[in-house]
Amino acid sequence: MDLDDTDRRLLRVLQKQGRISNAELSERVNLSPSACHRRVARLERAGVIRDYVALLDPRKMARPTTVFVEITLSGQADEVLEAFEKAVARVPDVLECHLMAGTADYLLKVVAEDSEDFARIHRQYLTRLPGVTRMQSSFALRTVFKTTALPV
Incomplete structure (x- = not known):
């Protein structure tokens, strides 16, 4: 899949803030909310975005x-x-x-x-x-x- 600059900006933000709202994400990458939603959905369907996870703190989970x-x-x-x-x-x-x-x-x-x-x-x-x-x-x-x- 060919990624353009907008896709790359979306991915950079989502990798650091996976729970960001679509409205905030669209604002951060200068897209309309509907265009942002379509692009993220396309990246998910293509398997570029594989999953969304919660990263746990190993120390707080007693696994330091x-x-x-x-x-x-x-x-x-x-x-x-x-x-x-x-x-x-x-x-x-x-x-x-x-x-x-x-x-x-x-x-x-x-x-x-x-x-x-x-x-x-x-x-x-x-x-x-x-x-x-x-x-x-x-x-x-x-x-x-x-x-x-x-x-x-």
Whole structure:
């Protein structure tokens, strides 16, 4: 889908303020409310806007600890990858799972209350994932920068 400057302005605002009213959004991007509504609906239908979500504060949800876990599997066969991906998707504390190129096969982003809680997650879930031969965990000391907004 070709995005023009107006679409890009709409997307920049919506990525930062997903609950903005159509009236306020139309004012911010210099469109009439009806034209603004049509454009947003078109972006939604095209799948450019995939969803609207509430972003929760991990500290207020008692999950201030972020751990990145590198996973190496026993092999690259489709069955091994599929079994791992199906199982890891059921782990409630895993926020992200990425198939990687490089030394690890997967990179997980895990949230926990603290190191003891991560030990529980590790013991209860991660060690039981199929096909895993190696795991390396790195604790984030501080989040310097974080955004959900893609460049548009």
